[in-house]
Amino acid sequence: MTPALALFYGGLVRSKNVLSTFMHSFFALGLVTIQWVVIGYSLSFAPTVGGWIGGLDHMFLAGVGLEPRSGQTIPHILFMVYQLMFAIITPALISGAFAERVKFSSYVVFTLAWTTLVYDPLCHWVWGPGGWLGARGALDFAGGTVVHLSSGISALVFALVLGKRLGYPKQKMLPHDLTMTLLGAGMLWFGWFGFNAGSALTSGGLASLAFVNTHIAAGAGALAWATIEWVRHKKPSALGVASGLVAGLVAITPAAGFVGPMAGLGIGLAAGVVCYLGVLLKSRVGYDDALDAFGVHGIGGALGAVLTGVLASTVWNSAGQDGLAFGNTGLFIENLLSVVVAGVYAAGVSFVLLKIIDKVMGLRPAPEMEQEGLDITLHGEEAYATAGIGMRPAPDEVEPSAVKAPVVVAEVAPGE
Structure with missing residues (x-):
């Protein structure tokens, strides 16, 4: 999925910045992989230290072998590398906000520090053994808060701290190759089946449900976004279809294994509308989120997490909970809390990291x-x-x- 993200983002920038944009995704493949196998997986999934962070039991993959983890059927080493996919793409998503105007060395330091100090703790809080948000009952099937909200909020902070691109918004900065972006969007759509359905960690009914919900929500998001463009501008755009399908994929991610297909349809439609409006914020407020990382991933992730708290049903997943629509206010409150906590934590740590990096080595090239x-x-x-x-x-x-x-x-x- 991360190379697909490189294509998606790469087509949206100007031709003089294509490779630098690709590097933000491809370099993360190597950098985060090494961080994950050395310390990241342990901080995320080792036995908890007070519910806040994993211990050091799995440093350098100690104890990660061919036998399944407790309560699972797949090899522990397979679970580890599957979770690595999430760890890699999350900081890569942030790069959409600072495209075309960040020093590569500063990007490397930020990505390494952010993965360790933001992603790993959030991952443990929600998915790790004894993580405090998961223990309270918050539901996140495949990364609405852990992946999309955290990266989207951090992207907004990065854009605000870094400042606007030279000439923005007076100078038009049009995508140099929308065919590249559409190819990336198609690959993301396909890869997202593994992202969401794979989170069932087994083949069968739950994986099938997540697969179907993922596809329906993507289609609904694309339709909603393009329809709004059609009504407002009399022309539905290819970029609008691509953006809408990604918005639908983002929003269904936390709910994919907890809601039925018609709820998935509703989530996709809502994402297409709400994320479209979210993207409009940057022109109204005046920040430069170059490739709409916050508008799609931050807002879409938050929306999906909240709607999971509304629409989740034990009819579809007995291991989950009923949501607000079925009389359970508790899940709605816990998911709302997870959105607030994850957003504030990611924003706060990102701000501090960026200020330190800017002071020590600078964020922008000349x-x-x-x-x-x-x-x-x-x-x-x-x-x-x-x-x-x-x-x-x-x-x-x-x-x-x-x-x-x-x-x-x-x-x-x-x-x-």
Whole structure:
């Protein structure tokens, strides 16, 4: 799913920043993998320390072998690597907010620290043995709060701390390749079946339910988003369909194994509408969430978690709980609490991390580097070779006289 996310995000940026955007996802595949097998899995799933964090029992995968964990049927090592998928894609989602304007070294430090200090504790609170939110009864089938809300809220904080892209919003910053984005969206839709149905940890009825709900919600989200565009602008867009289906996938994630298909349909429709409105916030409020990580993942994750507390039914999953719609206010309150706690915690830790990193090493490249594009200035390469040249020297290898002058881009007035 993370390479699919790279395609989805990569098509939405300008051509001079495609590879730098891809790197935010692909580098996470390696970085978070090593963090997870050394310490992350243990902090998330080892026996609890007061309900707040896992212990060090599984550092360097100690005790993670071929036998199943307690209460499971799949090998422990398979469960570990399956959970790694969630750990990798969560910080990669945040990159949608800071695309086109962050130093790569700062991204690396933030991703490593955020995974350790935000993702691992939240994962333990909700899914770990003895985690305090899970023990209170909060339900999150496949990551509404753990993955999407935490990354979306952190993305908003990152966008606010980092500031806007040069020229935004006066200069139009159009996607350079929507076919790439649509390909990524299709791969995400397919991969999400493993994301949600796989969370059943066994084949059978529960996995089938999650699979069906995932597909229905994605279709409903795409339809809702495109319909709003059709009514407002007289033209349904391909990007709107892609954004809507992802919104539906995000919102159904916490509910996938706890609600019936018609509830899944309702969640998908609601996500298409609410996330569309959420994306409009950035132009109204004035922050630059470049690729709508908060508007889709933050708002969609929160919506899905709350609606799980409303629509969950033991008719479909006897191991779950009935929601508010079936007379149980307790689940609704616990899921609402999990949204507030996860959101505040992720936002607070992200803010502190960003301020420290900015103070020590800086968050943004020099303005002239942003202007030329991060592919060349940070990675020394181009996605689309010009004049037969596919590689250029890194900035520190270029003679001062050879550095290009900043390009002056004319401002585009609204409506032009």
